[in-house]
Amino acid sequence: MPREDVMKWLRSQFMPHIWCPGCGHGIIMHAMLRALTSLDMDPDKTVISSGIGCSSRMPGYIDACTLHTAHGRSLAFATGVKMVNPELTVLDVMGDGDCSAIGGNHFIHACRRNIGITAIVMNNSIYGMTGGQASPTTPVGAIASTAPYGAVDPPFDICRLAIGAGATFVARATIAQPQLCESLIKKGIQHDGFSVIEIMTHCHTQYGRKNKLGRPLDNFNYFKDRSVMKAKADSMSQEELDGKYVIGELFYKGDAEEYTKKYARVIERAGR
């Protein structure tokens, strides 16, 4: 993808961005902009909503209709936008804490409704902006500032949570596959229903320093070595998959009706 097309989507007056050198959020933003560019989307009809956290700084750099909202409540705002104007393409960028801890309720209910929003969850296993506290996705045994002897709680699997709650397109990628991120985000936007794309990323500043992954490249190779495509993972045992990230399209249900279409019938019946 030529860079000029992508540059049109950037508010370049705010660049270089606030993220640390080598932060995976930049890779995800780049993949997202490439996906939007290749789908030939109109920035005036694209809404990007975010909550609070490092990941949620993203819409500030994107020249579309952007919304920086309350912590964890970005999906609630995005739902409102989509309900008022179902013609719009609504994307929602969230961090792992934003999605599964503070906004856990909003997340499962958005999944349940199957509303046409594309949720991109940037999972860096830590609360990076506030000082490296353990989040619901911190792996067992990993060191965090609130877990100096290793995290005890079993982590959330955001993709399985989304499938269980009723999302109709669920996929996972890591920052070691920027092209896969792009194609999955593209499919998510094209899908008529709630799509969740979890992208494993890193926080080498807050998480990596304490867990022997201090350089961006270490993290990149870490994800590269531990990624397994869905097709291959199906033939692997549970023990073999331990500590691996299953990537690719994990779940797809094409026949479920989208929420705003169902709601349009309610409006019709109410005679408004």
Next chain:
Amino acid sequence: MPKKFNVIINKIWCKGCSLCIGICPKKVLELDDQVKCEPVRLSDCIGCRQCENVCPDFAITVKESE
């Protein structure tokens, strides 16, 4: 005649994270004395665009040169 590529670096946006340097299969890139990315072996570039896609700072453009 193999294709030739030009790697353009926006040194104002580059933060010197070295992701592109580690990823490049042909070792085209290196850090300069300002800790910014610099293409030092341009003739080796095969135009795979991995550096462009992985750059978190939107600082790299790979272009086919005439």
